[in-house]
Amino acid sequence: MPPVLELRGITKAFPGVLANDHIDLTLEEGEIHALLGENGAGKTTLMNILYGLYTPDEGEVTVRGRRVEIHDPSDAIARGIGMVHQHFMLVPVLTVAENVMLGVESVKNGIFLDRADAARRIRQISAQYGLEVDPDATIKDLPVGVQQRVEIIKLLYRQADILILDEPTAVLTPQEVEELFKVVRSMVAQGKSVIFITHKLKEVMTIADRITVLRNGRVVGTTTPAQTTEGQLAAMMVGREVLLRVEKGPAHPGETVLEVEGLEVMDDRGNLAVRGVSFQVRAGEVLGVAGVQGNGQTELVQALAGLRQVSAGRVRILGADATSASPRQVLERGVAHVPEDRQQDGLILSFPVADNLVLNTYYLSPFARLGMLNQEIILTTAEKRVQEFDVRTPSVLTPVSSLSGGNQQKVIVAREFSRPIRLLIASQPTRGLDVGSIEYIHR
Ligand SMILES: Nc1ncnc2c1ncn2[C@@H]1O[C@H](COP(=O)(O)OP(=O)(O)O)[C@@H](O)[C@H]1O
Ligand SMILES: [Mg+2]
Structure with a gap:
């Protein structure tokens, strides 16, 4: 037959x-x-x-x-x-x-x-x-x-x-x-x-x-x-060997980078989504937050990233108060954020890949001087990051909306990892990604 x-x-x-x-x-x-x-x-x-x-x-x-x-x-x-x-x-x-x-x-x-x-x-x-x-x-x-x-x-x-x-x-x-x-x-x-x-x-x-x-x-x-x-x-x-397991030795935690105490955060409907959560993250360690969608993880992360109001409790980053800090203040303390909803919180979809690669530092030297954006440096930096992070895109001028989900995620990761960071908050960073990219992100 x-x-x-x-x-x-x-x-x-x-x-x-x-x-x-x-x-x-x-x-x-x-x-x-x-x-x-x-x-x-x-x-x-x-x-x-x-x-x-x-x-x-x-x-x-x-x-x-x-x-x-x-x-x-x-x-x-x-x-x-x-x-x-x-x-x-x-x-x-x-x-x-x-x-x-x-x-x-x-x-x-x-x-x-x-x-x-x-x-x-x-x-x-x-x-x-x-x-x-x-x-x-x-x-x-x-x-x-x-x-x-x-x-x-x-x-x-x-x-x-x-x-x-x-x-x-x-x-x-x-x-x-x-x-x-x-x-x-x-x-x-x-x-x-x-x-x-x-x-x-x-x-x-x-x-x-x-x-x-x-x-x-x-x-x-x-x-x-x-x-x-x-x-x-x-x-x-x-097309090459891939590590499916994360190889890691025991952590040697250093100073406390993030301190969360009695944190309370409301969800969009005004219900308490995070109820009195306390934890610390020290340098050199990975803290995993596990839970079924809808149990407050989203609101917790948004509060830490400055994207959502805190209703009670305290957040300290490197010992300094960061409760209700703005997203830019959080970022300037050395916090990188790979958001859960990359299209809503991570990217400006209609902008080119290049601009999205510098979104968090566009106002700093060398990208901006005397209030002007230096397009040439933005473009050459973008080209380098596209290479380094293996972002598959026809060009750095392509709107980021036309990239696949995996490549959009790589744009965010490339941007967030391309500056000195003390703390990374990654929310489902490998969702929708293929094994090659997942291995990359785990590393
Ligand atoms: N309508 C289209 N116009 C231009 N390029 C496309 C179109 N559809 C898919 N592609 C390109 O073809 C390649 C294969 O895409 P696709 O078939 O969607 O892959 P997969 O489903 O395996 O993720 C990708 O490089 C993608 O960007
Ligand atoms: Mg497909």
Whole structure:
């Protein structure tokens, strides 16, 4: 029997990047095939080609042994190919059932959109694959994990049997990931085939039947979890050996750098989010703050960085009071901050990479003299930092908004680490990053 899907020699160039370079990939029936690669490796491009969103420059696609031309998503759906995108494509104000039916002609007795029938089919699909969801709920009221189920139901409703999931776990909690894995296993058990895109090694080792690794637009190799290790996969992804564990000796703490005493901080709704927290951080040590999202970590970090008002308690940096200091005062005491929400707190998205690389010191010499910004020095400094921190960007003049999440994070790290710092506050610094970048940040 021919494979369910075969891609041969798929090639796609964007200005300045060969996103896909003669990629071959086969998907067998009932298989979970993981497509693994770092940010920018070309995974989404390949899947967008398969889904008819991009036209390849070269190459061919075969579905169940027959050559097909896929010009748009409706061609893809007609061939049984469905895709859940990294960013969901649901209409927030519509219900689950309305979203699922959207764009599908459901005609009964000449009447369009038979809601009762659609709701029945949604319930049936939910039950069959373990995708629990209320067809009458409004999308915007649903947690992300449930919205993702709706995206999957949409595909099953359209009778897709080749399902592409693009970084489906990026937005999920560990519990939601477990649930998604159950759904994926249930789908393949019932004859569906799945392309599962990720850059997370543990996930591919858990869920995949086969793994194809992409790097710089090329297939590095195809393997199985039994035949490989996380270390080997990481090396395939990055193109060199990668340390997956942090090598560190015992700490030799020195003077106290940060002292927090009885700190109380409100959240946006005026509820007490941090209740009387006290701790110290000494030079040469790493203090880990662990907790499930929503238990005050965000507010704690914002208060320390000067981004949120303190309602009680005290903060001292290097012995001097810093309670309710401004962000710039905190920064000038030698505190670096890698924020949790890099797009909101870490970057000015519409500004070029270069400006974002000097945001915290732009008003100092050598970048500014006599109130004028020295563009030339900003640019040469930016070029150096882009090199040193391996920020993948077409140029330092590119708006930072058009970089991948991982590269945006590298811009922040490059900026924060490029001045003398005494204390680093890093909030989920490796979220959404690939193993190569995570290793870099840990070091
Ligand atoms: N629409 C586009 N225009 C220009 N460049 C693009 C476009 N889409 C992707 N790229 C570039 O192609 C490369 C591969 O990107 P992508 O397929 O999104 O990677 P991945 O999904 O593996 O992170 C990257 O260098 C990216 O910047
Ligand atoms: Mg992608």
